Structures are given as structure tokens and as C-alpha cells.
Amino acid sequence: MMHNALQVFTGTANRSLAERMCEHLNVRLGNASVTRFPDTEIRVKIEDDVRGADAFVVQSTCPPVNENLMELVLLIDALRRASAERITAVIPYYGYARQDRKDEGRVPISAKLVANMITTAGADRVLCLDLHAAQLQGFFDLPVDHLYASPVLTRYFRRLQIPDLVVVAPDVGSSKLARGYSKRLGAGLAIVDKRRVTDRDTEVLTVIGDVKGKNILLIDDMISTAGSIAAAAKSVHKLGAKEVYLAATHPILCGNAMERLDEAPVRQVVVTDTIPIPEKNARPYLKVLSVARLLGEAVMRIHHAESISRLFDSEFED
Numbered sequence: 001m002m003h004n005a006l007q008v009f010t011g012t013a014n015r016s017l018a019e020r021m022c023e024h025l026n027v028r029l030g031n032a033s034v035t036r037f038p039d040t041e042i043r044v045k046i047e048d049d050v051r052g053a054d055a056f057v058v059q060s061t062c063p064p065v066n067e068n069l070m071e072l073v074l075l076i077d078a079l080r081r082a083s084a085e086r087i088t089a090v091i092p093y094y095g096y097a098r099q100d101r102k103d104e105g106r107v108p109i110s111a112k113l114v115a116n117m118i119t120t121a122g123a124d125r126v127l128c129l130d131l132h133a134a135q136l137q138g139f140f141d142l143p144v145d146h147l148y149a150s151p152v153l154t155r156y157f158r159r160l161q162i163p164d165l166v167v168v169a170p171d172v173g174s175s176k177l178a179r180g181y182s183k184r185l186g187a188g189l190a191i192v193d194k195r196r197v198t199d200r201d202t203e204v205l206t207v208i209g210d211v212k213g214k215n216i217l218l219i220d221d222m223i224s225t226a227g228s229i230a231a232a233a234k235s236v237h238k239l240g241a242k243e244v245y246l247a248a249t250h251p252i253l254c255g256n257a258m259e260r261l262d263e264a265p266v267r268q269v270v271v272t273d274t275i276p277i278p279e280k281n282a283r284p285y286l287k288v289l290s291v292a293r294l295l296g297e298a299v300m301r302i303h304h305a306e307s308i309s310r311l312f313d314s315e316f317e318d
């Protein structure tokens, strides 16, 4: 049990998520200014007294990834130098996660370097949500609490009571995630065998499993250019699926993702608010569920040194 005051700060990546978390926590969002010098360098200043605090910095490293990452490490550095007792980096979306191994010669392991940067800045712990690969936890030599958005997404889809539902993984890498959802929703499971052609384009090789005449829930950790999930939606539709729903935790929605989603044969796309969605990308078919309560509850439990494993199984209202 930490007796020090719980204080929450945020950069500019997703201020509204931090505000919503603070509402659930019943604490005031801390004052920190994050501005730019004329030469574009980032200037951070913690405006509150944080000496001895149990400080949490909420910052998704979403696009603009490098700016948001730099804000995060500067905020951590500022808190450390201002004598915060403990600093937890709350990273709802962890950028660079897909560069987690040397899959060809002479490339960096960017996800590991980012973990080193966050550690060197002075984080004592990390709280994150639906990391691209759970093994990324091991890139930190710090305690990492890894939450899943599934309690929020599962609750939503359970309430829709979709009959003849089959959960489909848009690639083999997402099959474990999809298996979890199919189990929790009591639905079938199918897997799309995808091949990445370029950074932006993918090709579907085959669909493993029965999708004909079924309602489909395609599930992934993120929608980036929407190449993977839109191609998978088209394939299951071509194979005679009824209605197709897409769900993903992190709506990066970059490149021509919105055009791809607009054209995809889907009824609804369900995402969370780990990454803010600009007004221009709002669509009637795009439903955003909030993970603020889930993250807020985790922050409270970390502060009180209580178990957060309960948050893995329960269903969470957004």
C-alpha cells in the first residue's frame, strides 16, 4: 500500500483518455505543460508539486509516434528530477511494438530500444494494454502490468447476441487472441492465412474454418492501414459469410485506412479509445468503447498494491 499521493499526468497524445481515467479515479489530472520551442524541440514542465508522489504518466505512443514517445520520456525525466517517489508509465498503445525482432539483417530491435529509453528516463513500472506480443513485457527489467481490452469488447459483443457467430483471426499471428474471444463468446473460430506483400498491402491465401452462412467477428490487436482486416473481411464475405463485424483494441487508422474501411463489406467496426480518433474519421459504423474505467481501476490497484488479475476475467462497462 502506497501512502504517497496518487498523481496523474499526461502529454498530448490522448488527453481525453487521461481525463476520463481521472474521473473514474476521482482525482484531478495533474498540471503539466507540454509545448514546443521554436526549433520544434519539446518543452515539458510539471506545474504541480510531486515530491514523494506516486506518479502515473498516461501517454499512448501513437502517431505522431516519435513526438509522443519523446513527450513520454521527457515527462518521466521531469517527474524523476522533481523527486516523485514512484513513476508508472501508462502506455495504452505501445508504438514500435511490431519491430520486436531481427527479421532480416542489419535492422534494429526498435521495441527493445523504446523499452530501454522508457527505463533510462526513470520509469519504475509500466502499465500497458494489448501489447502487440505479450513477450514485449520481457523487454523491460521492471514490473509490467499487461491488461487486455477483452473485458470491454467481450461485454459489448455478448450484449449484441449475434447468432451463429464465428470469431475470425485476420492472420495466424492473431489466432491466439481470436481463440480467447471465441471461447468467451461461445463462438466458432476460423483463421485467415495472410501474406504481407508490402508494409501497406496484404494478400489473403486461404481461410481455414467454416464461415459460410455465419456471422463473423474479425478480431485484431490494431487496425493500422486496415489492409489486413479489410482483406480478411472481403474474403469471408466472398465465401458466403452473413454480417461481418470488425473489432480491434488500437485504432491507428493511418494511410488510407478509412477508405478501406468505408469500402469493406462490414456492418460495424468496434475499437477502443487508446488512440484518439479525429473528427474527420468519425463514421456511423465506427463504434468507440472506452478503456478508461479499466485503466483507471488498474491504476488504483497498483497504487494500493492490490492484485490486478481480477481485471482479466471480469466484464467491464466502457
Ligand code: R5P
Pocket: 098, 170, 171, 173, 174, 199, 200, 202, 220, 221, 222, 223, 224, 225, 226, 227, 228, 229
Ligand atoms: C499484425 O501482425 C498486426 O496484428 C495487425 O494485423 C497489422 O499490423 C495491422 O496492420 P494493417 O492494418 O496495416 O494491416
